[in-house]
Amino acid sequence: MAGLYFHIPFCKRICAYCDFYKSADLRLREPVIDAMHRELRQEAGFLPERCLRTIYFGGGTPSLLDPETIQSFIDQAAGLFDCSAVEECTLEANPDDLTPDYLARLARTRVNRLSIGVQSLNDDELRRMNRRHTAQTARNAIRLARNAGFGNITVDVIFGVPGFGAEILQRTLSELLDLDVQHVSAYHLTVEPQTAFGRLMARGKFTPVGERVSEEEYLLVHRMLTDAGFEHYEISNYARSGYRALHNSAYWQGVPYLGIGPAAHSFDGQQRRWAPADIGRYLADPDCHESERLSLRDRYNETVMTALRTARGIDLDSLAVSFGEHRRKTLLDAAKPWIEAGDLVLRNGRLYIPPEHFLISDAVIAALFWEC
Ligand code: SF4
Numbered sequence: 252m253a254g255l256y257f258h259i260p261f262c263k264r265i266c267a268y269c270d271f272y273k274s275a276d277l278r279l280r281e282p283v284i285d286a287m288h289r290e291l292r293q294e295a296g297f298l299p300e301r302c303l304r305t306i307y308f309g310g311g312t313p314s315l316l317d318p319e320t321i322q323s324f325i326d327q328a329a330g331l332f333d334c335s336a337v338e339e340c341t342l343e344a345n346p347d348d349l350t351p352d353y354l355a356r357l358a359r360t361r362v363n364r365l366s367i368g369v370q371s372l373n374d375d376e377l378r379r380m381n382r383r384h385t386a387q388t389a390r391n392a393i394r395l396a397r398n399a400g401f402g403n404i405t406v407d408v409i410f411g412v413p414g415f416g417a418e419i420l421q422r423t424l425s426e427l428l429d430l431d432v433q434h435v436s437a438y439h440l441t442v443e444p445q446t447a448f449g450r451l452m453a454r455g456k457f458t459p460v461g462e463r464v465s466e467e468e469y470l471l472v473h474r475m476l477t478d479a480g481f482e483h484y485e486i487s488n489y490a491r492s493g494y495r496a497l498h499n500s501a502y503w504q505g506v507p508y509l510g511i512g513p514a515a516h517s518f519d520g521q522q523r524r525w526a527p528a529d530i531g532r533y534l535a536d537p538d539c540h541e542s543e544r545l546s547l548r549d550r551y552n553e554t555v556m557t558a559l560r561t562a563r564g565i566d567l568d569s570l571a572v573s574f575g576e577h578r579r580k581t582l583l584d585a586a587k588p589w590i591e592a593g594d595l596v597l598r599n600g601r602l603y604i605p606p607e608h609f610l611i612s613d614a615v616i617a618a619l620f621w622e623c
Contacts, residue, residue: 252304252336254501255328257287258512259310260530263345267381267447268409268440272514272528273311279530283513284320286534288327290526291511293537295331298509299519302333305498306340306361314344318356324511325361339364339403339497346384346392354399364403365396366436371408372423376415381447393430403494405434410468411460412440417471424475433494437472438487439465469610483606486560503557505550521545548621551578556616564596564603578621585619 261280262273306328308321321342328334341364342357349367371377372386384392389406396404406427410420427435442448442459451457460468473483481489485503488496501508510517514528524542532539545553551574558565571579586602589595594608594615604612 252302252506253298253300253332254305254307254498254506254508255303255332256498256508256510256515257306257308257313257324258510258515259308259313259316260513261310261315262312263315264381264383265447267379268442270441270443270446271311274530276530277315279534280315282534283530284316286537287324287512289537291324291327291331294509294511294517294540297517297519297524298332298507300507303328303337304339304506305501306334306337307498308342308362309366310343312345312348313342314348314353318353318360318362321357321362322360337361341366341405341496341498343368344392346389349392349395351395351399354395354401358399358401363401364405365401366405366407367392367396369393369406369408369423369427371412371415371419372426373415373419376412376419379412379414380409390426390430393427393432397431402433404432405436405494405496406432408435408437408472409440410437410472411465413458413460416464417468420468420471421475424472428475428479433491434496435472435476435481435489436487436496437476437489439469466610470607473606477606482562483609484562486609486612500561503561505554505557547574548623550574551621555582555619555621559602559604559616559619560609560612562603562606564601567600567602581621582619589615589618 260273260283261277262275265273265275306325313321325340340362342362343366345368367389369389370380370382372389374386377384377386393404393406408423442452442457444453448457476489477483481491483489484495488499490496507519508517510525513526513530513533516523516525522542522544524540526533527539554570555565567579570582586595586597590597594604594611596603596605604615
């Protein structure tokens with residue numbers, strides 16, 4: 252079964268850290284929606300299978316679209332694919348879009364999972380990140396969503412923001428636990444050059460936190476959420492039992508997906524394909540996709556990278572079936588020193604990084620790649 256992703260590339264305000272493709276020019280909303288319907292019609296054949304398991308509206312800010320517009324995409328998908336087995340339909344939402352009226356209308360669509368961009372429950376930190384909501388708006392949004400019938404709520408949290416230490420992070424997490432969310436995605440702030448933080452850093456006016464703070468905050472998130480009963484099932488993701496993100500988990504398992512909208516990527520098992528991160532080009536040319544066919548080595552390295560970021564890790568038998576017995580052997584040879592150091596565990600035919608060690612996963616993964 253496959254996944255379907257819609258990229259809604261609009262935001263009312265640009266956050267200081269954000270590196271996703273988006274535009275604050277909301278006048279282009281209608282033409283982009285029309286073009287996305289056309290793209291869905293044209294590209295449906297890209298998927299090797301007709302049965303969908305997940306639908307995901309990401310961005311950008313999908314909650315800038317009316318619930319009826321969201322449902323129109325779902326209806327169109329139902330005419331092109333078998334959607335009878337869709338288990339999860341997620342909408343990313345900004346807290347201040349989640350009014351009682353919006354939520355009541357959204358509850359009448361097929362969306363059954365809300366991903367709310369909380370980021371922090373500290374107003375100074377939210378202002379620093381140039382978020383458009385306050386902490387109180389975020390608290391209300393979670394309560395209102397639950398009252399509207401959404402029983403599967405995930406929240407995004409950012410940690411490692413300079414000037415806002417472990418104590419503020421602890422308060423944010425503790426409040427989110429009290430608000431009884433089912434899933435948390437917790438990301439360390441990364442500073443990309445083309446963001447507001449990146450530009451400040453280039454002028455010497457922004458200094459990222461050091462390694463000690465990163466580790467302290469990462470372990471704080473891990474400890475608080477796992478103590479509260481959440482599974483730490485991917486480097487940035489924590490879920491209550493039965494609430495792992497199906498759509499994102501499918502990405503990490505190499506399941507095919509179709510992406511619709513500017514900058515959206517698709518994958519059919521062999522080939523990656525994407526529309527330009529440029530609304531003007533996207534609107535002007537419906538056939539503007541670029542693609543690359545992944546070599547065996549690319550697919551192996553992607554498998555190792557994505558699997559080792561999850562608590563499940565790599566299934567060595569499946570790896571040998573897909574890439575050959577020789578690859579299993581070279582992987583285990585390269586893994587040996589990391590296993591001895593406790594950064595990798597080999598158990599029951601699986602190789603995995605214990606979640607407390609996820610923070611150094613980049614170094615472990617790089618050491619296990621199939622080099623040219
Ligand atoms: S973080 Fe989300 S809301 Fe903020 S600019 Fe990026 S896509 Fe938009």
